[in-house]
Amino acid sequence: MINYIIRRLLYVLPVLIGVNILTFVLFFVVNTPDDMARMQLGNKHVNQAAIDNWKHQRGYDLPLLWNTEQKGFKQATKTIFFEKSVGLFVFDLGISDSGRDIVADISQRMWPSLAIATPSLIFGVLANITFALLLIFYRSSVLEFGGLFLCIALMSISGLFYIISAQYFVGKLLALTPISGYAPGADAFKFIILPVLIGVVGGLGSGVRWYRSLFLEEAAKDYVRTAKAKGLSDLQVLFKHVLKNAMIPILTGIVVILPLLFMGSLITESFFGIPGLGSYTIDAISSQDFAIVRSMVFLGSFLYIIGLLLTDISYTLVDPRVRLE
Amino acid sequence: MAIFALVIGGALLVWRSSKKEHLRRPWLKVFNNRVGVISLTILLSFILIGVLDSTRLQHHKTLSNGNISNNAETLSVLDIVLTPLRSQVEKTYSEPFASTAYAKEMSVAEDGQTRWTYPRLVYGGAHLSDPAVEKNVDIVSKTIKGLAFGVAAWFALAVVLRLSFKRLFITQPKGVKTSLLTLLAIFCLMGMGAMLAPYYHILGTDKVGEDVLYQAIKSIRTGLVIGALTTIVMLPIAISLGLMAGFFRGWVDDLIQYLYTTLSSIPGVLLIAAAILMAQVYMANNPELFTTVEDRADMRLLLLCLILGITSWTGLCRLLRAETLKIREMDYVLAARALGVSRFQLLKRHVLPNVMHLVMITIVLDFSGLVLAEAVLSYINIGVDPSTYSWGNMINTSRLEMAREPIVWWSLTASFIFMFTLVLAANLFADVVRDAFDPRSNY
Numbered sequence: 001m002i003n004y005i006i007r008r009l010l011y012v013l014p015v016l017i018g019v020n021i022l023t024f025v026l027f028f029v030v031n032t033p034d035d036m037a038r039m040q041l042g043n044k045h046v047n048q049a050a051i052d053n054w055k056h057q058r059g060y061d062l063p064l065l066w067n068t069e070q071k072g073f074k075q076a077t078k079t080i081f082f083e084k085s086v087g088l089f090v091f092d093l094g095i096s097d098s099g100r101d102i103v104a105d106i107s108q109r110m111w112p113s114l115a116i117a118t119p120s121l122i123f124g125v126l127a128n129i130t131f132a133l134l135l136i137f138y139r140s141s142v143l144e145f146g147g148l149f150l151c152i153a154l155m156s157i158s159g160l161f162y163i164i165s166a167q168y169f170v171g172k173l174l175a176l177t178p179i180s181g182y183a184p185g186a187d188a189f190k191f192i193i194l195p196v197l198i199g200v201v202g203g204l205g206s207g208v209r210w211y212r213s214l215f216l217e218e219a220a221k222d223y224v225r226t227a228k229a230k231g232l233s234d235l236q237v238l239f240k241h242v243l244k245n246a247m248i249p250i251l252t253g254i255v256v257i258l259p260l261l262f263m264g265s266l267i268t269e270s271f272f273g274i275p276g277l278g279s280y281t282i283d284a285i286s287s288q289d290f291a292i293v294r295s296m297v298f299l300g301s302f303l304y305i306i307g308l309l310l311t312d313i314s315y316t317l318v319d320p321r322v323r324l325e
Numbered sequence: 326m327a328i329f330a331l332v333i334g335g336a337l338l339v340w341r342s343s344k345k346e347h348l349r350r351p352w353l354k355v356f357n358n359r360v361g362v363i364s365l366t367i368l369l370s371f372i373l374i375g376v377l378d379s380t381r382l383q384h385h386k387t388l389s390n391g392n393i394s395n396n397a398e399t400l401s402v403l404d405i406v407l408t409p410l411r412s413q414v415e416k417t418y419s420e421p422f423a424s425t426a427y428a429k430e431m432s433v434a435e436d437g438q439t440r441w442t443y444p445r446l447v448y449g450g451a452h453l454s455d456p457a458v459e460k461n462v463d464i465v466s467k468t469i470k471g472l473a474f475g476v477a478a479w480f481a482l483a484v485v486l487r488l489s490f491k492r493l494f495i496t497q498p499k500g501v502k503t504s505l506l507t508l509l510a511i512f513c514l515m516g517m518g519a520m521l522a523p524y525y526h527i528l529g530t531d532k533v534g535e536d537v538l539y540q541a542i543k544s545i546r547t548g549l550v551i552g553a554l555t556t557i558v559m560l561p562i563a564i565s566l567g568l569m570a571g572f573f574r575g576w577v578d579d580l581i582q583y584l585y586t587t588l589s590s591i592p593g594v595l596l597i598a599a600a601i602l603m604a605q606v607y608m609a610n611n612p613e614l615f616t617t618v619e620d621r622a623d624m625r626l627l628l629l630c631l632i633l634g635i636t637s638w639t640g641l642c643r644l645l646r647a648e649t650l651k652i653r654e655m656d657y658v659l660a661a662r663a664l665g666v667s668r669f670q671l672l673k674r675h676v677l678p679n680v681m682h683l684v685m686i687t688i689v690l691d692f693s694g695l696v697l698a699e700a701v702l703s704y705i706n707i708g709v710d711p712s713t714y715s716w717g718n719m720i721n722t723s724r725l726e727m728a729r730e731p732i733v734w735w736s737l738t739a740s741f742i743f744m745f746t747l748v749l750a751a752n753l754f755a756d757v758v759r760d761a762f763d764p765r766s767n768y
Contacts, residue, residue, distance in 0.1 A: 018587035
């Protein structure tokens with residue numbers, strides 16, 4: 001087990017290096033540091049000296065991948081790629097192109113993201129499971145057919161419509177919640193309730209269908225038939241046996257998204273003006289802040305891989321039949 | 326192009342699978358399912374619109390003096406069909422079925438006095454002398470007329486079909502009947518549209534006075550192109566790499582697994598955003614390569630599909646790898662191998678046909694996701710070019726309109742209706758296809 005985890009952790013390294021190279025190439029294949037400098041300094045009225053100065057401050061005045069002016073080992077290390085990458089692997093994300101400390105920004109902005117993502121996840125899972133169980137309870141009736149159709153209909157609506165219509169009806173017409181914005185502490189409640197609601201409703205369609213198929217698979221097993229033959233009611237079988245045994249895939253499914261909670265939702269956050277990590281990334285994309293985008297991609301990939309690892313491990317913990325080699 | 330490839334490829338697939346018993350059975354199942362047939366009919370009519378919009382013609386405008394202009398403009402067949410919608414451009418916003426503009430204006434009345442009133446529209450309801458009295462009656466009569474035309478056209482089509490394909494009606498009575506009924510509904514809608522659209526702006530006009538219905542119809546092509554092109558980009562990569570990883574094992578497998586783990590661990594939106602940004606900067610730095618707006622828009626659309634394709638092959642690849650691992654150990658493959666069949670032939674004749682159902686299911690499942698993704702990406706300005714007609718762009722602009730007082734709601738509603746219809750049809754169809762093709766549901 002320990003061996004396996006260590007091996008998997010070692011496997012994370014080449015993947016992260018790959019991610020890093022990919023984002024680096026994506027940005028610099030057509031974009032030169034000069035372009036970035038001009039972008040940050042405000043396009044037109046910049047002279048070369050200011051650009052050079054900016055590049056020197058940020059460490060972009062080195063060659064991209066290979067430094068011919070240096071000797072030996074330094075040919076590879078005295079480059080933008082190397083200098084900007086090493087920091088990522090020890091989570092020293094450096095400063096953004098606009099001059100702010102990225103780690104400080106992230107540690108400050110992850111709380112609003114978490115404040116929205118955590119309740120969305122919890123209520124989402126609860127709602128999904130409840131509706132999925134209801135659908136199974138009313139199996140092969142009009143109710144199930146209607147419910148399934150509703151699920152597909154919910155899935156077919158773009159997330160944008162949920163957000164825009166909720167903002168309009170709840171925020172503007174009924175004036176129940178503020179349309180956008182955020183306040184720290186206890187005041188945050190009224191700002192996060194609408195995004196959370198949208199998160200739950202938006203995920204309902206696909207979520208219910210997924211849990212339903214999980215439960216159906218479980219309900220087809222022999223022990224369920226035995227339980228029914230023993231004289232237990234449908235409700236008892238559903239809650240005591242099916243739900244309990246389906247907990248394994250449910251839990252592992254949740255584990256994989258746990259680390260991603262930090263990232264927040266890109267679209268929702270920028271729509272509601274919540275100062276979380278999602279809007280941070282979107283802002284960075286639109287202002288072409290390479291350092292932030294790269295850090296966020298790196299962080300996101302890292303968390304995703306950790307999630308996968310946790311899933312595999314949680315499988316062994318909850319199901320003794322699974323052995324990792 | 327992409328749409329044509331989609332249509333030809335689809336037709337080819339249908340033709341080939343109709344010859345093979347094991348493929349015909351699930352398709353028959355799809356055609357005997359009412360939901361499947363309805364959604365397929367709707368999808369096909371959307372695709373037909375896309376094809377019409379992709380067929381471009383050189384069109385010479387007729388000038389006001391009756392001569393034909395020398396400057397040719399490229400129009401699609403759909404543009405020509407929708408000419409009244411395309412050319413009847415108002416000044417600015419107007420509500421659906423409105424006969425007056427949306428905002429008050431200073432205007433000079435006949436008696437020479439200036440008044441602060443709602444001006445009449447140039448085209449919308451222009452044939453009425455007193456809109457307040459005549460409008461409702463006119464709309465109802467035109468609707469009824471349109472319905473009658475729709476029913477008549479549908480009836481003609483049904484008779485022609487009946488006469489030419491007698492056999493069809495005997496072998497698949499249920500599917501054809503459902504499909505014809507769906508067509509009846511579509512024909513009625515089209516008849517109504519054809520009657521009303523030249524006289525009214527059915528879904529209103531937007532900020533620059535362009536008909537919203539026209540925009541929404543034109544957006545169909547963008548949605549389809551993204552779905553089709555992305556699939557074309559993704560399929561060869563996913564299939565070849567997936568089969569190779571499962572079949573050859575060893576270092577090939579390791580390499581391919583490494584590739585898709587790396588790609589799939591990058592959050593998709595970020596990768597797409599980075600790539601589109603890169604393209605924008607490239608276009609800004611090399612303006613001489615992209616002289617026209619169309620060039621830029623096409624380039625961006627192509628790039629978007631490329632990137633979407635690159636980010637979305639990993640799922641299918643993983644599935645195919647697992648399935649190939651299973652199939653390569655099966656008896657018939659081992660037997661073929663013992664007989665000395667080459668590895669390429671093994672892959673082509675024994676493995677590929679047996680994973681095709683997975684490919685099928687993934688294609689139809691992914692399609693609706695891609696249409697939705699386009700909207701979201703266009704919204705954060707990393708999707709298609711703002712000059713391209715697309716539902717994402719319509720939503721994007723209507724966001725500001727929602728803040729107006731009183732609000733402009735029809736752009737958003739129009740894009741919602743069209744997008745919802747397409748995606749819902751695609752989702753329902755995907756569901757039926759999956760049920761029919763999934764071997765697990767066949768016992």
